[in-house]
Amino acid sequence: xxxxxxxxxxxxxxxxxLLLQLLxxxxxxxxxxxxxxxxxxxxxxxxxxxxxxxxxxxxxxxIEPWEGNLKT
Amino acid sequence: MPDKRNRLxxxxxxxxxxxxxxxxxxxxxxxxxxxxxxxxQLHGQTVELNERIILLGSGAxxxxxxxxxxxxxxxxxxxxxxxxxPALFSSWLDLDNDLRNMNHDCLESEFAEISExxxxxxxxxxxxxxxxxxxxxxxxxxxxxxxxxELI
Numbered sequence: 001x002x003x004x005x006x007x008x009x010x011x012x013x014x015x016x017x018l019l020l021q022l023l024x025x026x027x028x029x030x031x032x033x034x035x036x037x038x039x040x041x042x043x044x045x046x047x048x049x050x051x052x053x054x055x056x057x058x059x060x061x062x063i064e065p066w067e068g069n070l071k072t
Numbered sequence: 073m074p075d076k077r078n079r080l081x082x083x084x085x086x087x088x089x090x091x092x093x094x095x096x097x098x099x100x101x102x103x104x105x106x107x108x109x110x111x112x113q114l115h116g117q118t119v120e121l122n123e124r125i126i127l128l129g130s131g132a133x134x135x136x137x138x139x140x141x142x143x144x145x146x147x148x149x150x151x152x153x154x155x156x157x158p159a160l161f162s163s164w165l166d167l168d169n170d171l172r173n174m175n176h177d178c179l180e181s182e183f184a185e186i187s188e189x190x191x192x193x194x195x196x197x198x199x200x201x202x203x204x205x206x207x208x209x210x211x212x213x214x215x216x217x218x219x220x221x222e223l224i
Contacts, residue, residue, distance in 0.1 A: 005207060017155035018194045019201075028207045052201055053149040 005030045006051050016054060080112060080182045082132075087186075088113045089132060090139045090152050096128030101148055101200050102140070109193050110186045111139070111152035112161070119151060146205055154194040158187055 005023065007016055007030060016023070016032065023030050081087055091108045111131075119138040121127060129140030129152075139151045161183050165171050171179065183190075202208045 005202075005205060015155070015160055017153075017157045017160040018191065019155050019198045021157070022195070022198050022202060023207075026202070026208050028202070051144075051147045054153070054155050 007032045008051070008053050019052070019054070080110075080179070080186070086132070088136075088152075090129045091132065092129045092140075093127055095126055095142075096140060099128050099142065100204050101142070101197065102128060103200050104196050105193060105200075110190065111154075112156050112183065112190070113152065119149060148201070150197075154190075154197050156190060156194065158183070161187075 005028060007019070016030075020030070022028075088111050089108050090111050092102055092105065096102050097107060113131075113136060118131075118136045119125070119141055121138055121141070124143065126142040127138055127140070128142055128148075130137050131139050131152075136151065141149045141151075143149065162180070165174075165176050165179065199208070
């Protein structure tokens with residue numbers, strides 16, 4: 001599995017900022033998904049090695065359908 | 073909703089801060105992070121916890137209480153803006169509807185007071201996250217190594 005990071009983004013003006021700097025520094029591939037325009041599927045999260053939601057609480061809403069994927 | 077006058081201090085004049093829970097103190101994401109950290113707060117809502125969500129860090133008082141949550145072995149939600157950089161902060165002053173109408177000189181001055189520490193904490197936290205996600209190497213960190221697809 002290719003290491004890959006998925007970052008859901010809710011608001012257009014919010015950016016991964018410091019995290020993106022680190023990702024670029026280490027040449028780590030990342031998908032930034034704008035939830036205002038795009039959706040995230042179970043397949044998206046399955047191919048990701050980790051997920052971090054930054055910012056507002058609405059970012060947690062898409063996590064709900066992924067419950068099965070996130071259980072230990 | 074929080075006081076609209078400022079995103080660094082609460083209405084009582086106390087700096088917004090997040091205190092780590094015992095689980096937070098023991099979580100690899102927050103390794104080497106102080107037990108209480110100052111935060112920039114651009115929100116007035118809070119995450120509602122359920123039995124599947126572990127609270128790792130909380131704000132003081134009743135506003136924006138649940139700020140750092142864990143929803144899976146490598147899935148986290150950070151409501152406080154540890155991704156903030158000075159450049160991002162400056163851009164938000166013009167882009168965010170609330171910040172646009174505040175005193176920018178005051179906000180920038182108050183952010184400058186904590187920016188160095190904030191950046192240091194943010195870098196530590198995100199490096200921890202990238203190690204946890206196995207996106208950068210760290211032989212000292214012992215964490216779960218399976219991808220999400222194998223954790224079902």
